[in-house]
Amino acid sequence: MSVLLKADGLAVTARLAGGDLRLLDDVDLEIRRGQIVGVVGESGSGKTTLARCVVGLLDRNVRVERGSVTLAGDVVVAPGVDRTDRVRGSAVGMVFQDASRSLNPLMRVRTQLAEVLRRHVRDITRAEVRRRSLEVLEQMRIADPARVLDSYPHQLSGGLRQRVAIALAVVTRPALVIADECTTALDVTTQTKVVGLFRTLVDELGIGLLFVTHDLMLASDLCDRITVMSGGRVVEAGDAASVLDRPQQEYTRRLLAAIPSWT
Numbered sequence: 001m002s003v004l005l006k007a008d009g010l011a012v013t014a015r016l017a018g019g020d021l022r023l024l025d026d027v028d029l030e031i032r033r034g035q036i037v038g039v040v041g042e043s044g045s046g047k048t049t050l051a052r053c054v055v056g057l058l059d060r061n062v063r064v065e066r067g068s069v070t071l072a073g074d075v076v077v078a079p080g081v082d083r084t085d086r087v088r089g090s091a092v093g094m095v096f097q098d099a100s101r102s103l104n105p106l107m108r109v110r111t112q113l114a115e116v117l118r119r120h121v122r123d124i125t126r127a128e129v130r131r132r133s134l135e136v137l138e139q140m141r142i143a144d145p146a147r148v149l150d151s152y153p154h155q156l157s158g159g160l161r162q163r164v165a166i167a168l169a170v171v172t173r174p175a176l177v178i179a180d181e182c183t184t185a186l187d188v189t190t191q192t193k194v195v196g197l198f199r200t201l202v203d204e205l206g207i208g209l210l211f212v213t214h215d216l217m218l219a220s221d222l223c224d225r226i227t228v229m230s231g232g233r234v235v236e237a238g239d240a241a242s243v244l245d246r247p248q249q250e251y252t253r254r255l256l257a258a259i260p261s262w263t
């Protein structure tokens with residue numbers, strides 16, 4: 001499996017009135033095709049900053065001080081370098097916690113998928129837009145894609161809305177998908193279905209998935225590898241099974257101990 005995404009020694013700093021604040025420090029991360037990598041940690045550990053850094057969506061007061069992010073071997077982020085606009089939404093798809101952030105409440109699903117396709121696929125025909133829109137909803141295991149295409153977001157359940165948000169992220173056939181706490185707002189049953197869907201998508205399409213979550217249990221169900229973060233640093237990284245069965249760091253042991261059903 002070739003390396004899709006590589007973060008190498010990333011250091012990221014926020015400029016504040018009182019001085020600089022280090023948000024990420026010497027962070028390494030690697031994702032291969034067909035692999036799901038979980039980034040896990042408590043609130044404030046730097047997970048979202050890492051996910052946003054990869055796609056060049058850092059806040060205005062935040063900058064990369066050291067290190068780099070490469071996508072399929074090309075540097076997209078480094079100090080003073082941001083080439084993420086070439087890959088964002090095309091080679092890299094994004095799904096956020098709240099489907100309402102990805103979906104426009106005033107547009108039918110059909111129009112939203114068409115907009116994304118027209119933005120990223122040059123000279124795409126109306127027939128091709130329709131075909132690929134139906135195809136991606138079928139990939140999302142949506143039983144009645146024609147109805148969903150004609151619906152407005154508020155006419156869909158929370159689970160369906162999140163599937164549509166994932167469809168918007170993958171309809172351009174990206175190599176990498178970044179999902180940031182995208183199942184947190186869902187009930188447990190729907191969460192399980194969405195997680196299963198991610199596994200199927202990764203296996204079927206051979207994409208890489210960066211899955212950000214505070215939920216170590218969820219990460220253990222889904223991910224091939226887990227990176228544990230605390231205070232902007234990677235405290236532990238490895239195969240999901242070894243991180244969970246033989247955690248090397250006290251911080252990871254504490255996260256595991258906090259899971260009620262973990263024995």
Ligand SMILES: Nc1ncnc2c1ncn2[C@@H]1O[C@H](COP(=O)(O)OP(=O)(O)OP(=O)(O)O)[C@@H](O)[C@H]1O
Pocket residue numbers: 014015016021023041042043044045046047048049050059060061062214
């Ligand atoms: N633009 C910014 N300016 C200053 N501090 C920031 C900025 N963005 C993030 N931070 C701080 O960086 C730290 C890491 O935030 P981040 O959102 O990456 O953590 P997280 O692990 O994703 O947490 P959560 O699960 O709560 O989203 C936090 O202390 C946050 O307050």
